[in-house]
Amino acid sequence: DTAVSQTPKYLVTQMGNDKSIKCEQNLGHDTMYWYKQDSKKFLKIMFSYNNKELIINETVPNRFSPKSPDKAHLNLHINSLELGDSAVYFCASSRRQGNQPQHFGDGTRLSIL
Amino acid sequence: AQTVTQSQPEMSVQEAETVTLSCTYDTSESDYYLFWYKQPPSRQMILVIRQEAYKQQNATENRFSVNFQKAAKSFSLKISDSQLGDAAMYFCAYRSAAGGTSYGKLTFGQGTILTVHP
Numbered sequence: 001d002t003a004v005s006q007t008p009k010y011l012v013t014q015m016g017n018d019k020s021i022k023c024e025q026n027l028g029h030d031t032m033y034w035y036k037q038d039s040k041k042f043l044k045i046m047f048s049y050n051n052k053e054l055i056i057n058e059t060v061p062n063r064f065s066p067k068s069p070d071k072a073h074l075n076l077h078i079n080s081l082e083l084g085d086s087a088v089y090f091c092a093s094s095r096r097q098g099n100q101p102q103h104f105g106d107g108t109r110l111s112i113l
Numbered sequence: 114a115q116t117v118t119q120s121q122p123e124m125s126v127q128e129a130e131t132v133t134l135s136c137t138y139d140t141s142e143s144d145y146y147l148f149w150y151k152q153p154p155s156r157q158m159i160l161v162i163r164q165e166a167y168k169q170q171n172a173t174e175n176r177f178s179v180n181f182q183k184a185a186k187s188f189s190l191k192i193s194d195s196q197l198g199d200a201a202m203y204f205c206a207y208r209s210a211a212g213g214t215s216y217g218k219l220t221f222g223q224g225t226i227l228t229v230h231p
Contacts, residue, residue: 031217033217033218033219035219040223041152041202041223041224042221042223042224043204043219043221044221045218045219045220048217048218050217055217056217056218058218088156090158092158092219094217096217099146099163099165099208101148101160101163102160102217102219103160104150104157104158106155106156106157107156107157107158109156
């Protein structure tokens, strides 16, 4: 019954590695997002996809590559991980139009050693 | 670009009392949406309440209500009859109603940590 699910919930890895976070929503939404929450709890959008098409790319380093195989999935791949990438990453989804709220996943805490 | 400011890093309230969390925003747009999200220690982001800018009436959801002052660009959240379960970090967020590449994007404030004392 989970609406927006992210895996894994925790990810601990070493600097320089490549990792992926998966996100799936079963709400029938057409738009999905990735947000980053830093150590001060500040939330900032990274990417947005609408029907598999990239809509927002907020000056994120190109080591971050989102991939949307279909409108129910938006995965995030990160190459050459750096210490500054340590954060909580949230996936969200919504209908694009109107006042529709975004529904968030439970977040993935990424820790770089 | 829009900005959202929450000037109260921390607030506290006694159980059963009322507390108001402040939020101001800066925008040149006339049509937009405003939201309050709650993030308990479990890390989930939970929608508390939303407001359309074109509506003059303030939104209410049970014990939660907002005071939306469009001219002042202010959007405060009032929690009545506070409960221990209300303890969390609260985020104010702005979403443009205009089209284009920013459509749908939420711009968040810095958050306010709410402590509820028994």
